[in-house]
Amino acid sequence: MIDISTDLIIILNSNLVVQYLNAAACTYFSVSLNNCIGANVHTLKFSLLSKNEVTRVLSFFSFDTSEMVVVQDSNNFWFEITILRFSLLHASNQIAIICKNITEKRISEEELRITQEKYVHAFHESPNGIIMSDLETGEILEVNMSYCNLIGYSSTDLIRKTTVELGLLQSHTFRKSIIRNIIESGLNRYNYELKIDNPTGRIIDVSCFSSIIHMQKRNCMLTVIRDITEQKQAAERIRKTDELYHLVADNTMDIIWLMNPISFSLSFISPSVNRLLGWTSEQVLQMNIRDLITQSTYMRMIVKVRRYIKGHNEGKFPDFFRVRIYFKNSDGLIVPTETLISFIKDKAGEITQLLGESRDISYRLKIEEQLRRYKRYYHLFADSTSDLVWVMDPSTRLLKYMSPSSISMLGWEPSEFCEKPIEEFVSHEMREVLISSCQKHYQEFLDTNTSRQYICELQVLSKSGNVVWNEIISHYYRNEETGAIEVIGTSRDINEKKRLGIRIRDLEGNFRLIFDNLKHIIWTLDYQSRVITYVSPLLSGFLGYQPDEITGYSLSDIHPNILEKIGLNILIRQITEYELGDETAKYRETTFFYNHPDGSIMPREIITALILISEQRPVQAVGILKSV
Incomplete structure (x- = not known):
């Protein structure tokens, strides 16, 4: 069974002399079994085992416990290496090294981490004050620092209390009217204004934007608040979970099995079936395959096996294929697996057995589902705020993303921005200033590799040709997924602010003329x-x-x-x-x-x-x- 495993397995004696390598290890290291047996593992200079973490464990290995390390090879594949006491053919004091490829798992975890960082950044670094409360009770579930700074409460003062209890809303009746207006709007959103009395006694005039979302298995009301002259945007926080697979003495957690391609009866299944499904190998071999997998899986597997065998015999398909098999464990629960099925042939070239390796992908599916859900939350935030949210490549100044609020603010569809330089959308007299600033800020990030926030005011062109003054807040960061430097920015309409500023300056000039005389x-x-x-x-x-x-x-x-x-x-x-x-x-x-x-x-x-x-x-x- 060592030879049919896709994991790399090397057997050593106590002096680290190679006793055996399975076929997968020989293929990976590009060596033959005969050339390796009897040689010290260090003299063979296997790239994966030459890592400092592995050599250190081998040098101080104790037969009392097993050891595990995670390393990356020169091709950027990740391996989980387990070193444990082993006995091959009743020999004593042997060492088994099992190298399991965990690249897909690492990629899924990394994608989730990057999405989480973006989501957390969007919530907690937002200049908008954001509060999320339970739709039914009004209990505050989460707030950001901008919200705390605006109303004068700490997050500890707010969490698990209601907005009515804190005096942020005048009554439960008023809160219910907000929810009713959100529903009746048909757009799942409602804008309104409030006066908030903070703990210092200062009255704050705020503009509120509320919508109903489903999060954390409950209906919630998400509200973005801002000072009427200083609008802010919102985001939410997420949490990721992590699980590790553990190898045990008999090689791997994967289920390895042999099946007759005609009767679909099992002739062998590895002991790891007990850990994954709760059945012993003996019990499984006595079971009908239909009792071990779901009905839909059984029908799909029959069709796919017959199609691939026919296609392989005609030279159209290789001698293996992948299929998703849903097993039923001893408790009646469904366990999803990704299964690699290979064809075993006799000397005449006839397919006599199906060799399967089934790997539990419950954790991966959970991670992928979380990833999809958090991406939905991230886009929900970006699509719900009235401010523009955009992403730009600073090296080319090409816009990569624009939130749907561009339609209401500027009349442009988001797709009309993508892959176009940002300077095309500002007034002609400000283009050179914008280009110069982008180049300067980009160079500063390259020199220091330090994230910074920049604030400026620009005249942005609407689709109708009108000029709209925008206050733009931009943040340079490195995308951990691609390694590329990106700029995430928010833009808000300050036309009214500009108009009032001009009026105030005119009035001040008139007053000074009067006072001076x-x-x-x-x-x-x-x-x-x-x-x-x-x-x-x-x-x-x-x-x-x-x-x-x-x-x-x-x-x-x-x-x-x-x-x-x-x-x-x-x-x-x-x-x-x-x-x-x-x-x-x-x-x-x-x-x-x-x-x-x-x-x-x-x-x-x-x-x-x-x-x-x-x-x-x-x-x-x-x-x-x-x-x-």
């Missing part, structure tokens, strides 16, 4: 930062100080003498009284005296007012200082 000293202060934002030029004539000695400084940085002379100490007391609950402190008129730099005593009247927005929130303070 008044006959009184006027100053403004940002309430939150306590920074002086404007002082009229008359300051130098009235008080002997220049405006730039005050403008741009916070109250704590200005000299007390200046605070007193310009009346800012009065404002400090006014702010304190207002924050302690005195509503009359919103407006004050005060007369005071101060010493002018020329030595004279000057009376002054100062009017100070706090400028409020909704819900009594001061945003600015204005002061008017005039001579009496």
